[in-house]
Amino acid sequence: MAPPPPFGANSAAARDIANVLHPYTDLEAHQQVGPVVISHGKGVRVWDEAGKEYIESVAGLWCASLGFDNERLVQAAADQMRKLPFYHAFTAKSHEPMIDLAEMLIARAPVPMAKVFFANSGSEANDSAIKMVWYLNNALGRPMKKKIIGRLKGYHGITIGSASLTGLPANHRSFDVPLPGFVHTMTPHFYHGALPGESEDAFATRCADELEKLILAEGPDNVAAMWAEPIMGAGGVILPPRGYFPKIQAVLRKYDVLLVADEVICGFWRTGNYWGSQTLDIQPDILVCAKALSASYLPISAVMVNDKVFQALAQESHAIGTFGHGFTYSGHPVPAAVAIETLKIYDEMEIGAHVGIVGPYLQSELRRRFADRPIVGEVRGTGLIAAVELVADKAKVTNFDPSAKVGPRLTKLCEEFGVIGRAAVNDCLCFSPPLIISKEEIDEMLTRIEKALDELTVQLRREQIAVVS
Known part of the structure; x- marks a missing residue:
């Protein structure tokens, strides 16, 4: 389909229309409207x-x-490109930027964390965490404890696993997700969800009760983890009611269900604290971050796991002979160097x-x-x-x-x-x-x-x- 006026044949807009498939875009309308x-x-x-x-x-x-x-981030990337433009983390290889960044993240974590795994996007990080949860339960001899709970209107990414976690219709329709084993609990939005005369505390209690009913319906021996953004971003910036997360976490602990905090949007001071988990009183077992980790100058994400999770991963990898998961660009030295400089800038700028x-x-x-x-x-x-x-x-x-x-x-x-x-x-x-x-x-x-x-x-x-x- 030829681009309409006013796009010239060689304009950037015309070349975009001719060649680019855009995310989150009406692809047919784009052929007429352009970028x-x-x-x-x-x-x-x-x-x-x-x-x-x-x-x-x-x-x-x-x-x-x-x-x-930000010129400091540009320079950090250029300096690292000249020194070591690429290396991987497979088969026990490492490099200083990855080591230093992992150390900095653990030092800044909202709760004690043991190890950091690096990926390239929030979606990849959440997918990695899903696989870790399944791997952990196999290590612990609980092969049925695999179901994952997300929340309606939650957003965790667009890879097959993370899209299954996500609770937005546009991310499911025609993609054949969610996969089996992913279920969703109610949206904790007091403005739309509260009953007439219901207080915030009562609404938070009802959210926790609904979660417990879902876990019991699915079977506590089958439910492995729940994912939650501290503040739901793409679902409409939804803040939970006061007291929500302590009530939710009490239910999860009762049934030995892990809590994964998706800090992809909320991390690094967005909510007024270093982590959204600190703003909303969350003690996650696993924390996923991305976006502001490098100020988005280069793609990088991270999964932080506590010692309980790591020990199970280590046990199973030893039995198998390897932890068979990772990306070519996990911990890539150039994005890692930019992320290190980003964290330093946050500190220095206060x-x-x-x-x-x-x-x-x-x-x-x-x-x-x-x-x-x-x-x-x-x-x-x-x-x-x-x-x-x-x-x-x-x-x-x-x-x-x-x-x-x-x-x-x-x-x-x-x-x-x-x-x-x-x-x-x-x-x-x-x-x-x-x-x-x-x-x-x-x-x-x-x-x-x-x-x-x-x-x-x-x-x-x-x-x-x-x-x-």
């Missing part, structure tokens, strides 16, 4: 090939924590203290500017992660019909006003800006979004968009 081609970035801003400037309100994909032009200032400012400004608007149902978040959920009926907590594509329309209008945003399920506009953002940049970002929301409100009133229950 936004980003050419360069600086700080919290990026520019497209036509020179239009945007504030990146989601740090790319929740990940460009230090912005788009980025946590900065988030402690700009995070509450973002939260208060979002509520001041948007909470009372007629099509805004809930403003939620903590630290530098937040969401504004649009609704058709504020009093009844009724979302717009998905066919109206209200969230995607808002993100398109945001682009027109100079903000790149992210719409999640239930028409939630998500926020996860670079950690280096200033109060002045927050003000500029929100002023532009206000203009986009004003325009959307006018359009929806004019169109008299239908609602669903």
Whole structure:
């Protein structure tokens, strides 16, 4: 299909349409609409090939924590490329960047951890952790204890195992996932899930009770682990009710079910603490991280396991003769060197203290500017992660019909006003800006979004968009 005007035959947009298959994109519509081609970035801003400037309100994909032009990270990559551009970790080989990064992560872990396994993305890391859980239970002589619990609206990636953990319909439909052995418990979203008159504590107790019923229905001898993001990101920045995780963990301990904290989005100060686990009072057996680990300048992820998990892995690998899992690029020295420099920058900049200032400012400004608007149902978040959920009926907590594509329309209008945003399920506009953002940049970002929301409100009133229950 030939690209339509205004794309010239040799433009970047035309070449993209001709050759690129895009993730999370309507592939057929893309052939007509084409891409936004980003050419360069600086700080919290990026520019497209036509020179239009945007504030990146989601740090790319929740990940460009230090912005788009950190010279120290560029230099760290260049220096390592010259010294040792590649080596692997198979068959007991190692190198200094991998060793140093593992040491730094263990020192910073929210609970005592024993070892670190490296991969290249959050999806790969979660898939690796799934396999570790299965391997562990074989080592312990529990071959039936293999079922994995995720949560509805949870997001853990798009490889076959991690997509099975994920609880979002778009990640399942037509892909033939979830695989057998993956089950999902309820979403801990008080705004939508609470019963009339139910308190947050009572709702958290009901979430824990539902989890226990699920474990009993599946059989405690069959359930191996539960995965949880401290704050659910792609599901709409859902914060659990107060007391949720302590109640959940009590159930998991009762039935000897491991807890895996997916810190791919929440780790490295996003929630106001170094780890989301610290913000939400989580004591995981396994912790998965990625994204801000390298400020996303190069792909790298990590799986941290406690000693109980490691000892089982070691026992089984000795019996077999090898731990038969790994990636060519596990612990690749160049991304590892960039990740080391990233962690050093967080420490030297005291980025946590900065988030402690700009995070509450973002939260208060979002509520001041948007909470009372007629099509805004809930403003939620903590630290530098937040969401504004649009609704058709504020009093009844009724979302717009998905066919109206209200969230995607808002993100398109945001682009027109100079903000790149992210719409999640239930028409939630998500926020996860670079950690280096200033109060002045927050003000500029929100002023532009206000203009986009004003325009959307006018359009929806004019169109008299239908609602669903």
